[in-house]
Amino acid sequence: xxxxxxxxxxxxxxxxxxxxxxxxxxxxxxxxxxxxxxxxxxxxxxxxxxxxxxxxxxxxxxxxxxxxxxxxxxxxxxxxxxxxxxxxxxxxxxxxxxxxxxxxxxxxxxxxxxxxxxxxxxxxxxxxxxxxxxxxxxxxxxxxxxxxxxxxxxxxxxxxxxxxxxxxxxxxxxxxxxxxxxxxx
Numbered sequence: 001x002x003x004x005x006x007x008x009x010x011x012x013x014x015x016x017x018x019x020x021x022x023x024x025x026x027x028x029x030x031x032x033x034x035x036x037x038x039x040x041x042x043x044x045x046x047x048x049x050x051x052x053x054x055x056x057x058x059x060x061x062x063x064x065x066x067x068x069x070x071x072x073x074x075x076x077x078x079x080x081x082x083x084x085x086x087x088x089x090x091x092x093x094x095x096x097x098x099x100x101x102x103x104x105x106x107x108x109x110x111x112x113x114x115x116x117x118x119x120x121x122x123x124x125x126x127x128x129x130x131x132x133x134x135x136x137x138x139x140x141x142x143x144x145x146x147x148x149x150x151x152x153x154x155x156x157x158x159x160x161x162x163x164x165x166x167x168x169x170x171x172x173x174x175x176x177x178x179x180x181x182x183x184x185x
Contacts, residue, residue: 016054
């Protein structure tokens with residue numbers, strides 16, 4: 001199972017152009033320290049590759065190991081309903097050490113324009129269902145830990161450090177004929 005079983009769609013949280021030459025999908029957990037370490041690497045790759053890279057994030061909270069991960073994922077989804085998914089996504093990774101309910105509320109006060117609505121939204125089953133759907137799509141694709149990356153639909157099984165991810169993305173760019181400058185020196 002090394003292929004992405006659920007294709008990227010408009011329903012996904014995505015940054016980048018639809019016609020990007022490479023699509024990087026991450027199944028991540030906001031409380032996972034490895035995902036936290038990967039987040040700035042993904043940001044650097046996005047900045048360096050620009051229009052050649054589309055980044056998609058899907059929730060994969062490992063609740064047995066990370067008890068606050070599910071609520072953090074629902075908090076990001078509730079922020080998405082207010083058009084602030086990526087701002088909350090970044091806030092959660094930047095403040096990974098405290099994902100308690102009170103901390104999530106503090107982050108929402110910074111990120112979301114209508115906090116009262118966000119709190120109401122957070123209780124809706126819709127967001128738990130969205131997280132569960134992401135999780136199920138990951139299970140179908142063979143995800144069993146976080147972060148798990150897919151580059152153009154193929155699971156990346158190497159280390160998720162900047163140079164290894166860069167090499168795999170550059171290989172995909174080469175296949176697609178894109179020009180590429182070195183990302184990380």
